[in-house]
Amino acid sequence: MLPGLTPSATPAATLFATAPVIIDGATVLRIAAPANPAPDAMPIEMRSFLISGAISQVLATEPETGKTAYDPATFKVSLQKEESEYVLVVTDARHITPDPILTVTTDDARRANSTVAELAQQWQGSLYNALYQALERRQPEAIHRNTELSVRAAIALAVLTLAGLLLFRFLRNRRAATIIAWIIPLLWLAAITYALLQFPQTVSYGEAIRRTAIRVALVWIGALVADQVVATAIRQAVRWWATIGKPPGGQARSLLRVPTMSKALVGFSTSIILVIAILAMLAVLNVPIASVVTIGGIAAVAIGFAAQSLVRDCLGGLLVLFEDQYVEGDYVAIGDANGIVERLTLRVVQVRDSRGNLITIPHSSAIQVINSSRTWARVDYRVTIAVGADLRKAIEVLRDTLEGLSSDARWRDAIVEPVEWIGVESMSRNGIVLRAAVRTKPLRQFEVRREINLRVYENLAKAEIPLGNDPSAPFVAPPDVSPDPA
Numbered sequence: 001m002l003p004g005l006t007p008s009a010t011p012a013a014t015l016f017a018t019a020p021v022i023i024d025g026a027t028v029l030r031i032a033a034p035a036n037p038a039p040d041a042m043p044i045e046m047r048s049f050l051i052s053g054a055i056s057q058v059l060a061t062e063p064e065t066g067k068t069a070y071d072p073a074t075f076k077v078s079l080q081k082e083e084s085e086y087v088l089v090v091t092d093a094r095h096i097t098p099d100p101i102l103t104v105t106t107d108d109a110r111r112a113n114s115t116v117a118e119l120a121q122q123w124q125g126s127l128y129n130a131l132y133q134a135l136e137r138r139q140p141e142a143i144h145r146n147t148e149l150s151v152r153a154a155i156a157l158a159v160l161t162l163a164g165l166l167l168f169r170f171l172r173n174r175r176a177a178t179i180i181a182w183i184i185p186l187l188w189l190a191a192i193t194y195a196l197l198q199f200p201q202t203v204s205y206g207e208a209i210r211r212t213a214i215r216v217a218l219v220w221i222g223a224l225v226a227d228q229v230v231a232t233a234i235r236q237a238v239r240w241w242a243t244i245g246k247p248p249g250g251q252a253r254s255l256l257r258v259p260t261m262s263k264a265l266v267g268f269s270t271s272i273i274l275v276i277a278i279l280a281m282l283a284v285l286n287v288p289i290a291s292v293v294t295i296g297g298i299a300a301v302a303i304g305f306a307a308q309s310l311v312r313d314c315l316g317g318l319l320v321l322f323e324d325q326y327v328e329g330d331y332v333a334i335g336d337a338n339g340i341v342e343r344l345t346l347r348v349v350q351v352r353d354s355r356g357n358l359i360t361i362p363h364s365s366a367i368q369v370i371n372s373s374r375t376w377a378r379v380d381y382r383v384t385i386a387v388g389a390d391l392r393k394a395i396e397v398l399r400d401t402l403e404g405l406s407s408d409a410r411w412r413d414a415i416v417e418p419v420e421w422i423g424v425e426s427m428s429r430n431g432i433v434l435r436a437a438v439r440t441k442p443l444r445q446f447e448v449r450r451e452i453n454l455r456v457y458e459n460l461a462k463a464e465i466p467l468g469n470d471p472s473a474p475f476v477a478p479p480d481v482s483p484d485p486a
Contacts (some may be wrong), residue, residue, distance in 0.1 A: 016111040019048040021102070023055060023130040024137070025204030029123050030428050032111035033100065033197040037076055048127065051102045058090055058099070059134050059200075064066060070095065070141040072135040077101075077128040079120050086120035088127055101127065138200050146198035153191050160187065189213065223277035230273065231266045260344050266347065316363030317346035326371050331443055332369040334361050338445075373442035375418055379449045381438060383456055384431040386466040391432060394465050401455045411451065414444040432469020 017035050031051070033044040060069050074093040079086050085105055089098035104120040112119050136142055164184050168177050193213065198205030238261050319325070321344075326332050330341045332351065339353035349366070351359045381402075385394050399422055402440040405411050406418035417439040425435035440448050460467065 010178065010359050017044055018111065019044050021048070021055075023053055023059075024134050024200060025207030026130065026352040028126050032105075032108050034107060054099070054101045058101070058131060059138060061138055066140045068135050068138050070134055070135060072139070075128075075132055075135060077124050079124055084116065086116060088120070088124060090131070091394070108229065116215050133201065137198065137203065138198060143199065150198065157187060157191050160184075202375040213282060216281050219277055219280045219284060219360070223280075227270050227273050232268045234269060235262045235263045238265065261321055262329075262453065264321055264344070264346055289447065305345045312364040313347040313362045316366065317344075317348075320349070320363060320366075321346075325369055326462070328375075329443070330374070331372040331377075333372070334366045335368070337361060338370075357473075372445070375442065377440050378420070379438040379440060379445045379451065379452065381436045381452055382425060382433055383460075384433050384468040385460070386431055386468040387427075389432070389465050389468075391424065391434075393463060394434060395424075397459050397463050397465065398422060398436055398456060401459050402436060402438055402452065405448075405451060411448065415439050415446055416440060 015035055018030045018032050021029050021031060023156070029237040031044065031047060033041070033047065037043065043246055049108075058068075058070055061067060062069060070092045073096065076091050078089050078091065078098060079148040080089055080098065081087075082103070083104055087103050088101045090101055091098050096169075102123075104116055104123060106116060114122075146336050161184055168180050171426075173240040191208075193206050193209045196202040196209065198206075201434065203402065235258075236260050326341055326349075328344050329342050330409075331340045332338065334349070334351065337351050337353065337359040339351040339357075341349060342352045342358065343350040348360050348362050351361065353359060383398065399419055402422075403420045406415040415438060420437040422436040422437055423434070427433070438452070457467075
């Protein structure tokens with residue numbers, strides 16, 4: 001069998017079998033024959049073989065000159081009518097006698113739902129274009145020119161690759177570095193494919209790579225579009241769920257859950273689309289999917305036994321999301337770690353503490369979670385005043401301070417209820433502890449506490465109410481008081 005023309009019989013319909021006519025790796029047209037031919041009819045495999053041999057004779061090169069037997073400058077493809085069929089023949093200035101290539105039969109026309117004359121004209125143009133390009137590609141001048149272009153392209157790509165690697169090393173923008181990391185191999189693939197397409201010995205490989213690359217690109221483009229569509233639908237559905245039929249208070253909390261739930265669900269859908277895209281790509285590459293799925297299933301079982309904690313983490317993440325235990329932006333205490341939830345996935349939660357440390361906690365390790373920003377928060381405020389101070393006056397000063405803070409335009413939105421309760425918490429020789437509770441908006445309790453400290457200190461000083469010692473500190477007698485010797 002000559003290179004570039006590999007006949008293959010495949011059922012195109014219930015009535016016909018077809019075989020491709022391939023020139024330099026590209027299918028130019030498909031011939032047809034009845035699926036159940038008569039005993040004396042020519043098999044489609046034999047017909048394809050004869051067409052392949054005729055085309056090889058047209059593209060053959062002369063050993064002395066290296067040029068093709070047919071001159072592309074004067075090359076022609078013509079039609080000759082024989083009874084009810086047409087024959088495609090080729091001629092040029094040196095070959096005046098037409099050489100037949102193939103016959104357009106009534107079976108070909110019936111399979112294409114066309115007339116024999118119309119199909120013959122269509123095949124005439126397709127065959128001429130393919131043979132002309134193949135002849136041009138085999139001329140010594142074209143081979144020399146394409147060799148020079150390929151060498152120059154390889155040198156240019158080597159320089160660009162070196163520059164890209166140097167730029168990649170110094171780039172701090174992660175997205176730009178990722179783009180460069182993808183562009184470099186894609187440029188090499190495009191250049192290699194282009195070089196293979198220029199030479200008759202390798203054009204079939206170039207065509208195969210180009211077709212495969214286009215199909216793989218379409219698979220991933222489709223996966224990207226599907227991922228964006230599904231992600232948009234999930235975000236809209238979660239936002240609709242957060243707003244429909246919820247009371248004002250519940251709606252506000254649900255809206256806080258929207259980003260976290262959207263990220264988790266979008267990540268899950270992206271994983272599924274990624275697996276489907278990989279399987280589709282393997283199908284394009286003619287990798288048996290059944291064996292891949294079987295091996296993947298066995299590996300999944302083995303990994304499942306070895307990574308049971310991972311399964312527990314993911315299940316715990318789902319419970320965190322759907323039970324609304326906490327979301328990104330909440331202030332939580334998980335074990336010994338406390339801080340703002342910065343990132344929440346199905347496997348882990350990442351908390352940023354007050355010192356700026358990012359703490360990663362698997363969901364299976366979160367035995368108890370304290371959420372300090374669910375719906376509302378509270379400032380549990382304590383201040384110690386000196387023994388002997390006017391308690392009623394001190395309580396009024398504390399109450400006025402808290403109510404004044406809530407009426408301040410800068411703090412009005414942060415405070416839900418200025419004084420939930422207030423009174424004397426405890427007494428000791430070190431001082432008397434006054435305690436009050438202030439209800440605030442979520443995550444506003446910290447700044448509210450700092451402002452209360454400032455105002456209470458200033459207002460107690462104005463009222464001439466002295467502060468006491470820390471009740472937890474040991475008692476120290478004043479310098480002018482001597483202990484009883486008894």
